[in-house]
Amino acid sequence: MARLRVLLPLPLAGAYDYRVPAGWDVPPVGSFVVVPLSGRQLYGVVWDGEADPDLPERRLRDIAEVLPVPPMTASLRRFVEWVAAYTLSPPGAVLRMAMSSPSALEPPAQKAGWRLSAAGQRAARGEGRLTEARRRVLDAMEPGEVYGGAALAAEAGVSAGVVRGMADAGLLESALLPAGADFPRPDPAHPGPALGPEQRAAAAALREAAAARAFGVTLLTGVTGSGKTEVYLDAVAECLEQGRQALVLLPEIALSTQWLERFERRFGTPPALWHSELGSRLRRDTWRAVAEGRAPVLVGARSALFLPFPDLGLIIVDEEHETAFKQEEGVIYNARDMAVVRARLAGAACVLVSATPSLETLTNAETGRYAALHLPTRHGSAGLPDVAVIDQRRTPPERGRFLSPPLVEAVRETLAAGQQAMLFLNRRGYAPLTLCRSCGHRMRCPNCTAWLVEHRVRRTLQCHHCGHAEPIPESCPECAAEGSLTPLGPGVERVQEEAALLFPEARRLVMASDTIPGPAAAAEAARAIAAREVDLIIGTQIVAKGWHFPHLTLVGVVDADLGLAGGDLRAAERTVQLLHQVAGRAGRAEAPGRVLLQSWNPGHPVLEALVSGDLDSFMQAEAESRRPGHWPPFGRLAALIVSAEDEREADRAARDLGLTAPRAEGVEVLGPAPAPLALLRGRHRRRLLLKARRDVAVQPLLREWLSRAGVPAGVRVQVDVDPVSFL
Template identity: 85%
Template sequence: MARLRVLLPLPLAGAYDYRVPAVWAEAPAAGSFVEVPLSGRSMIGVVWDGEADPDLPEKKLRDIRAVLDVPPMTASLRKFVDWVAAYTLNPPGAVLRMAMSAPSALEPPASKAGWRLSAAGQRAKRGEGKLTETRRRVLDAIEPGDVQSAAAISAEAGVSSGVVRGMAEAGLLESALMPAGEAFPAPDLTRPGPLLGGEQQVAAAALRQATAAQAFGVTLLTGVTGSGKTEVYLDAVEECLKLGRQALVLLPEIALSTQWLERFERRFGVPPALWHSELGSRRRRDTWRALAEGRIQVLVGARSALFLPYPDLGLIVVDEEHETAFKQEEGVVYHARDMAVVRARLSQAACVLVSATPSLETLTNAETGRYAALHLPVRHGGASMPAVSLIDQRATPPERGRFLSPPLVEAVHATLAEGQQAMLFLNRRGYAPLTLCRSCGHRMRCPNCSAWLVEHRVRRCLQCHHCGHAEPIPPHCPECHSESSLTPLGPGVERVQEEAELLFPEARRLVMASDTIAGPAAAAEAARAIAAREVDLIIGTQIVAKGWHFPHLTLVGVVDADLGLAGGDLRAAERTVQLLHQVAGRAGRAEAPGRVLLQSWSPEHPVLEALVAGDLDGFMAAEAEARRPGHWPPFGRLAALIVSAEDEREADRVARDLGLSGPAGEGVQVLGPAPAPLALLRGRHRRRLLLKARRDIAVQPLLREWLGRVQIPASVRVQVDVDPVSFL
C-alpha cells in the first residue's frame, strides 16, 4: 500500500508516515491538505515531500482519513517552510503552523442567502412597468445574475432594508445563495498613476523591468524622506499584476498605515487585501482562502503575510526595511526582511527593499553587488529637506522641573504664530519612566521583570511595558510607608503633553503613542484631524516616524535626542540615527520649508553630528568600518542562546553547562553566559550566550551540535535567535 509523509502543525521532529486507503483510486499529491489520526484525535496536516520510511512496520501505520477540498500548498511554500525551519533551528511543524494560521479556511466555505433579480425584476429593469424612485435605484444597483446581501443592496442604492423586503414580496427580487467567501475587487490597472519626476521615472522603469523578468533579484530602493519611493514601487506592483502574478507588500506597522492605504486606493481604485493581527477570524478565513484560490492579486500585510499561500508570487516589497518590527521575537524567531528575500528566491519573484535609512546589512549587500541599488536624491514636488540644528542643553537648559529648553519653546511659539503645525517627539511612553520614594529611595519595580514600572498618569497606574503588569499608584511608599512620597522621575510623552499644556495653552494638541493610537480607526482619525488642520501641536513617540505625510508640519522638536545612545547594544547608534532621521523627515514635506531641533546633553556625539550635517551615508560608512575588524554583523555572524527558567539556579546551571561545552575553533567565539539586560522577564530568569563567527562560517551546524551536547530539563527553555536584532 502507498505510504506518504504528512507534516503536522506541531513542534515535532519531522513528518509522520501515513497509509493511503486501499479503496482510494490515487494517492493525494504533495501539498494536499489531509485529515489524519494522531493519538486518538483528528488533525489536519500537509502531504510533505520526500519518501516514507519503507522499513516502518505496517501495523504502526494509520490511514489518511480524508483529503480536504482546498488548493494544495505550493512547492515553493513547502520549500520555504523547510528553509525557515533549518535556518532558525525550529521543527518544520512549528513553521508550518504559521502557514496554516487560518484553520477555518480549510473547511468548506459556508454559503449565505442573498437576493437577485427575478424574471419580473429583469423585465422591470429593462423599463417595463412603473416603479417608484427607490425601487428604480435598487434595480440599477443589481446586475442580472448578481447575488447580493440585503445590506449591500441597501447601501449601494441608498434605501432602507424595508424597500428590499417590499420588492421581494412584490416578486421583483428572489432569494439565492451568495458566492462563498468575501469578494476582493481587482485593482484597476487602467487608472493613470501620478506624474513622476525624472529620478522617479528612471527608478520606476528599473523596477518594472526587474519585475517583468519574472526571475529572482533583489533591488534596494533608497531616497530621502518625501522623495516618492512608494509611488515608484507601486509601478512595479502594477507591472506584476499585468503579468497575472500576485504581489505582496510588507509594512512594519500595518495598523498605522492609513495614509499608505489611501494612496494605494487612489492609485488602483480599490483597497488592497490586508493581513495583520487585528483581523477578525472570519476576515482571516476569507482572505486566506481567496488568496489560495488566486482571487486576491495584491496583499498588504505584516511579517506573517510571508507564510500565506500565494499560487504565483511575482513581487515582494519590504517597505521601511530597516524597521525592527520586522523581527519576530517570540516562537519561531525570524527576520521578515531576510525571509522575504528567501521567499522571493524560491518563488522566482522580484524583491524590493525600501527605506530612507536602510540597515547596514542591506547597504553592505548593495555595495558588494548582491543587490541592485536605486536612489531618489530629492524630495518630490520641489519640497526641500528640513534644516537640522542642535540645542546644547548644557548652554540653554530647561527651567527646573521642565524638559523643553527655551530655544525649543520659542521655536514652537513662532511656528504656531505662523499658522503652521509643530511636533514634539520623545520615544518614551507614559508620564515618567521611573517612580521612586523621596524618603527612602525605593524604586517601583515590576514583580515579574527586571524593569522599572512606568507611570501612566492618564490611567492612574504604574505599568510594565515588557509583561503588561499594571497596578494602581500607591498612596504611600511600599518600603517605608511614607505618605505622598512617591515622585516621578524623567519625562514620558504624557509629561511633555502636560508641559505643552502650560506653555502653549491655546494650541490644539494631539498625543500620538501606542496608548492613544490603538488601531487602524484611531490612526485614520489622527491623520484626518492633522491633515484638516484641526491639530496645532503633535506630541508623539516612535509611531510618528512611520511614514506619515503632514503637509503643514514645519517644525519637529526632539525632546531627548540622546535617548537610545547609551548602553552596550551593537546597533544602538544605527537605530538612533535611523529613528531621528525618519522623525526629522516629517517636517517640511510641502511648500513651506521645515526645520528640526534636537535637544541634547551630548551634541558632539557622531549620531547627532551626522544628522546636523545631513551625512547619513558618511555615518553608516564609519559604522561599517568600526564593525569590520571585529567581524561584527554584517561582516560576521551572530547567534544568541537565551536560557530561561522560573528557578534562577536552574537557569544558571544550564547556562553554565552551555558555556563550558560551546564550540571552539578559528573564527568562532562564545561570549557568556551572562545575565540578559532584562534578567527577569515575565517571571522567568534569563541568561544569554552569544556565538560569534566569521561571515564564511555557517552557524546552524555549530548550534545543533552545541545544543546536542547539553541535557536541558523540561523546566528550562533555550531559545535560539540567529541574527539577533535586540540584545535585551
C-alpha cells in the first residue's frame, strides 16, 4: 500500500509516515487529512518528499480521512519550510500558524434563507393585493435567488416579522443559501479619489508591478498625508483585474477603522478581515473563503501572512517600520521580512509602505534590491506642520505639573479658535512608578524586573509585561506607613487629569490600549473626533498612525525624550519614526498645523531632524554610525535568551552556552549577561548575542552551537534571529 508523509501542527522536527488505506486514491501533496497519533485524531497536511521505505509495515498507521478543502499550495508549503529554517523553529510549529482555524477544514454548514414561491412570483407580477411592506420585499427579490432573512428585511426596509409573515402566507419558501456568499468582490473599476500628478505616477508604477505577475519589491515612501494609501490601493485594483488575490498587512488591525472606510470608498465594499478579535465562526468562514479564492482582498495583522491564498498576486506591508510586525513569542519572526519571502515564493509583487522606513529597508532600496517611489508633498492643499522644540530647561512646567507654559498657551489658543488639539505621551496608566515617601520602597512586580504602573481609574497597580495586577495599598508594604505611597512621573491618565484642571471646558478623549481595546471602540473614537464631539485628544502610540482628523491642528508631545535613553541599538531610529508619525496628525486639511516637542535635551539629533524636516540626513548619519561595527543593516544579529525558574540554572546554562560559542572569522558572541528584564513572568533570563558580518549565514552556526551545548530540562533557550527588542 502507498505511503506518504504527513506534517502535523505540533512542535515536531518533521513529517511522520502514514499509510493510504487499500482502495483509496492517493491524496495529492498538500491535502488536509486526519491521522491518528498517540490515541488522538489530528489534522495534518500531506507533505513533500518520499516516505521511508525501510520503515516496517507494522509501525505504520492508516490515514483516517481526507478533508474536503483545497490542498495547501506548493508556495505556502515552501514558505512554512523557509520560515522554520530561518527562525530555527520546528516546521510543525510554523504549520500551526497556517492551520489557525481547524474548524475551517470541516465542510461548511449551509444556512437557511428565503426565495420566492410560485405564489410569490405571481404576486410579484401584480396578481393579488399586497401591503406596501410586502410589495417592497417582493421588489427586492429575483426569482430563483435565495436571500438571508436579515439581509432581505434590511434591503426592503421592513421588520423581520414582515418576512416571516410572507412565509406563513406562502409567498416565500425556505431554501439553502449558497455557500460563500458573505465576501462580496471589491470592484476595481469603482471610481476612486482624484490623484495628483505625483500620485498618478507612483500608482502607475505599482500597477505595472502588480500586472507583471512576477516577484519584485517596491518601497513606497512619502510625507504623512501624501496619499500613500490611495496610491497602493490602485495596485490592489490592478491585482483584482488580474484575477489574483491581494493581502494588506497593517500593524494594528484594531485601529484601522479609517483605513477600512477608505477601502470601501475606493472599491464599493469592505475587504475580508483577519485579526485576533474575530469570532471563531467568522475566523472559520474567512479562512475557508481565502482558501477557496472567494476573498479577493484581505486586510489583516501579521498572522494573515500564513493564510492559504491559492493565487496571491500582491502583498502590501503598511507602516513597514512598525515593531508590531515582529512576533516575540512562539515562532519568532518579522512579518515585514517574511512578507518579502512569501511574495517571492508566490511570484507576487510586494510593496513596503512608510513615511519613515526602517534603516534595513532604506538600505535595500539604496543598493537596488528594492525599487523606490517617493511622494514628497501632502495631497491637496494641506501643507506640512511647523515643528518646534520647547526647551524645558528655560520654561519648565509648574511644580507637580507636566505641561510647560508655552504648550498650555498653545492648546488654549487652538481650542479658542474652534480647532482640535492632541497631547501625546507614549506611556499608559497614571504613573510609571509608585514610591514610598517614608522609606523609599518602590512597588515592583513579583514576577518581573519591572515597576508596577498605577492605573488610577481602576485603582490598581499593574505590570505591563506579565499582566500581574493588585489593588493600590493604603499603606507601604515595607514600612507600613499610611498614605505615604506617591506616584512618580506621568502617564496619559495623569496628563488627562492635568488637562481637566487647565482646560475644564474642553471635551477630552483618552486614546490608549486601555481605553480603545478593539475595533468597535476605535470606530466610535474616530466618529466622535470627526464629528467634533472631542476638543482635546490625549493618547499613546495608537494615535500616531493611520488616523486622519481634518480639524486637528496642534500636536503637543509631552516627553519627546522618552525612548532615547538606554542601550537599545534602534532607540534613536524608533523615536524619530514615532514622533514624525505623531507630528503627521497635525494640519492634514486646509488649516495649517504645528507641533510642539517638550524636551530637556533640545539639541539631540532626533529633535533637530524633526524640527528641520531632514530625516534623510538623520538616517544617513545613523547608518554611518552602525557601519563600522557591522551592526544591522550592515551585519547580522541573533539573540539567545536563556530562561529558567531557578536563577542558578539559568546562570549555569548561559555560562555553558558562552563556553561553547562559535569561533569563526567575522563572528563575535557577546555575553552571557542578565537581560534588561532579568525576571519575566517568574523566569530568570540571561542573554547572549551573536554578531556576524552580513555575508555570514548565522543559522548553521546557531544549529551547531545549540547541538553542542546540550540544554538541560527546565531551561528554555529562545532563538531570535534579527532581534528588534533587546529586553
